Amino acid sequence: MLTSIRKVTTSVLAKILIAIIILPFLFWGMGDVFRSGNQNVIVTIESEKVSAQSFVEYVNRLNLNEQQRNNMAETDLLDKILSDYVAKKIIALEIINQGVSLNNQSLKKIITADDTFKEDDKFSRTKYEKFLLESGISAPVFEQNIAAQEKKRQLLTFLSEGINLPEFMVKQEYTNENQIKTIQYLELDSLYKNHPITKEEIIKTYESNKKLFTQDFKKINYVELLPENLTGQKEYNESYFKKIDEIENTVLDGGKMSNFVKEFNLSLIVVGETNRLKKNKSGKDIAKIDNDLFTKIFNAKTVSKPELININNKYYLSEILSVDKIARTLDDKKIKEAIVSQLKTKHVIESNTKIVKDMFEGLFTKKQFQKFSNDNNLEIKSMTLKNVKDETIFNSGMIKEIFKINDGDFQLITNSLFTKNYIILAEKTIDLPFDNNVKDYEQYKTKAKFNLSNQIYSTFDKMINNKYDIKINEKVLSRIKNTL
Numbered sequence: 001m002l003t004s005i006r007k008v009t010t011s012v013l014a015k016i017l018i019a020i021i022i023l024p025f026l027f028w029g030m031g032d033v034f035r036s037g038n039q040n041v042i043v044t045i046e047s048e049k050v051s052a053q054s055f056v057e058y059v060n061r062l063n064l065n066e067q068q069r070n071n072m073a074e075t076d077l078l079d080k081i082l083s084d085y086v087a088k089k090i091i092a093l094e095i096i097n098q099g100v101s102l103n104n105q106s107l108k109k110i111i112t113a114d115d116t117f118k119e120d121d122k123f124s125r126t127k128y129e130k131f132l133l134e135s136g137i138s139a140p141v142f143e144q145n146i147a148a149q150e151k152k153r154q155l156l157t158f159l160s161e162g163i164n165l166p167e168f169m170v171k172q173e174y175t176n177e178n179q180i181k182t183i184q185y186l187e188l189d190s191l192y193k194n195h196p197i198t199k200e201e202i203i204k205t206y207e208s209n210k211k212l213f214t215q216d217f218k219k220i221n222y223v224e225l226l227p228e229n230l231t232g233q234k235e236y237n238e239s240y241f242k243k244i245d246e247i248e249n250t251v252l253d254g255g256k257m258s259n260f261v262k263e264f265n266l267s268l269i270v271v272g273e274t275n276r277l278k279k280n281k282s283g284k285d286i287a288k289i290d291n292d293l294f295t296k297i298f299n300a301k302t303v304s305k306p307e308l309i310n311i312n313n314k315y316y317l318s319e320i321l322s323v324d325k326i327a328r329t330l331d332d333k334k335i336k337e338a339i340v341s342q343l344k345t346k347h348v349i350e351s352n353t354k355i356v357k358d359m360f361e362g363l364f365t366k367k368q369f370q371k372f373s374n375d376n377n378l379e380i381k382s383m384t385l386k387n388v389k390d391e392t393i394f395n396s397g398m399i400k401e402i403f404k405i406n407d408g409d410f411q412l413i414t415n416s417l418f419t420k421n422y423i424i425l426a427e428k429t430i431d432l433p434f435d436n437n438v439k440d441y442e443q444y445k446t447k448a449k450f451n452l453s454n455q456i457y458s459t460f461d462k463m464i465n466n467k468y469d470i471k472i473n474e475k476v477l478s479r480i481k482n483t484l
Contacts, residue, residue, distance in 0.1 A: 042480070043082065044471045045089055052476050058085055059480075065299045066216065073481045082477065090468055091152065100151045107147055133236060169448040170441070171434050177388045177444075179403055180430040185393075186369075186378050188421040192351065197343050205339050206330055213328045213335055217273040217281060220297050221257070222309075222318035229264045236313075244315050248308045257306040257319045266317070273324060274298075281326070348418045355423065359410050369410065369425060382427075394422070402426070 040052040059081055072078055112123040119127055132139055206213065227233050230243040247260065261268060274286045276298050296309050297318040309316040328335050358364040364372075373380050388396045388403070398413050398420075405411045405426040414421045438444075 040476060042473050042476045043086060044469075044473075045086060045093070046469055048089075050086075050089070052480060055082065055085060056480060063296065063299065066301060067212075069301050078477065078481050082472070086470060091155070092148075093468070095151045095155055098155060100154045102147050102150050102154070107143060107150070110146060110150060111143070133238060133241065165445065165449055165452065167436075169452060170436075170445045173444040173448045173451070174434050174438060174441075175431055176400055176403055178432050180384060180386050180432070181403060181405075181426060182382070182384045182428045183402060183405075184369075184380050184382050184425040184427060186373055186380060186423040188351075188378070188423065189419070191376050191378060192344070192348050192421065195344065195347050197340050201343055202330065202336065202339050205343060206335070210327070215275050215326045215328055217275055217324045217326060218298060219271070219273050219321040220318060221268045221270045221321060222293070222297055222316050223261075223266045223268050225264075225266075225315040225317060229266060244308070247317070251306055251308050251317075255306065257304075257317065260306065260317055270321075273322075345418055348414075348421060352412055352414060352418075352421060356412050359412065364410050366425070369423070372423070395420075398422075 041049045042052045042055050043050045059078070062081065064077075068075075068077060111117065111128070116131065117123055117128045132142060225244065225247070227236055227240045230247075231237070231239045233239070247255075250260075257268075260266060271286055271289065272280060274280055276295075278286050278289070278294060280286055290311065293309065293311050293316060296311070297307075297316075297320075300307050300318065300320050303320045303323060306317050306319045309318055330336050330339075355364065358368070370380070372378070383393065385394075385399055385402065388399045390399065394402065394413075395415065398415065401411070401413050402424055405424060407426050407429055409426055411424050411426075412422070413424055
């Protein structure tokens with residue numbers, strides 16, 4: 001868990017979901033990103049005010065791509081990021097309110113027990129200090145992050161430990177994967193595959209989404225910041241990281257690439273106009289460049305403004321020199337194929353939704369099942385499933401859903417890409433014998449406890465959202481959307 005100290009989470013949530021802390025080993029926790037202030041306040045949590053500036057700094061660290069930034073004003077992405085941001089703050093407040101703490105001795109045990117810092121199975125102070133130097137992070141900041149993460153883990157433990165797990169919940173997990181079920185089913189893919197997509201639909205979709213079909217060609221330059229250039233030495237020592245911090249501050253203050261080149265005698269690598277696939281306008285590959293580095297350089301939004309980039313503890317300065325936006329037309333085969341694929345998926349979703357609605361309203365009976373088969377020239381097939389590994393027709397995820405269907409009921413199941421779609425009629429179910437001696441009993445018990453824990457977290461999530469008074473300044477949020 002110690003390999004990515006400077007990373008920040010890029011996940012976004014549709015609402016303030018405190019349950020995000022179920023991922024307890026993501027490092028970059030709260031930090032000191034929430035500042036009080038009376039001007040440009042974007043959100044108030046209880047009596048604590050969050051400045052717009054601190055939120056913008058948080059967003060900038062998420063490494064959003066150019067399309068996400070360009071469409072910020074027209075999507076709810078920023079709202080989701082703000083929800084995630086507020087959720088972290090609330091968790092920090094709840095940790096305090098619940099009295100969760102960590103003394104220095106416990107923190108020391110956590111760090112010294114980590115294999116990253118061991119040599120010959122013993123804690124090595126040298127390896128620890130070397131790690132801090134290479135990561136460009138001070139011991140106090142690192143230890144604060146470890147402490148914050150441990151407190152989150154303790155809060156989760158406080159919520160979920162001591163659960164007296166009912167045996168029927170273990171049995172339910174077992175039954176979800178182990179039963180004998182006879183079904184009838186209709187495969188809908190041939191029906192959907194033959195659905196015609198008209199030229200008018202393609203043109204309308206293209207015209208409605210024209211700005212999504214532009215391609216940026218950027219001219220860039222970059223240079224790796226080596227110790228030899230910055231300090232005159234080969235070691236990545238404290239002097240080197242101090243220079244990196246100075247460069248970062250100068251960049252934030254509006255420093256120019258030409259000034260850095262002159263001061264440190266840097267030899268810039270210039271890359272001609274390229275799209276995000278690393279191809280020029282003729283479709284030829286550009287000079288080789290590390291994919292992660294290229295992605296970070298290309299995703300920069302501003303032109304003629306240097307950025308400091310950290311890739312696996314190697315530091316680079318990069319700059320977008322120019323951007324040429326080229327519209328992609330329907331003459332582009334890939335654009336047309338993408339639109340056709342989108343329209344077909346839309347048809348599948350709409351058709352599936354109608355079928356599910358009929359099932360929900362009790363209109364999809366066995367008689368309707370047979371009529372649907374005849375009207376669409378689809379064969380009703382039968383089979384018996386014996387466990388989730390019986391993947392002759394359906395994948396394991398689909399089989400788990402089929403196992404949940406009560407005898408005599410219908411259900412529509414599909415894969416995540418809507419490329420496999422079935423109407424299922426459950427005919428007969430035989431439950432297999434169960435006791436605490438069945439194979440993988442402990443595994444099913446763990447799954448049951450995990451699901452029960454998630455229910456507890458969800459309840460805690462709702463409770464805690466009602467507990468804290470959260471006021472969002474919509475005007476400031478709107479302004480940020482239009483300026484990022």
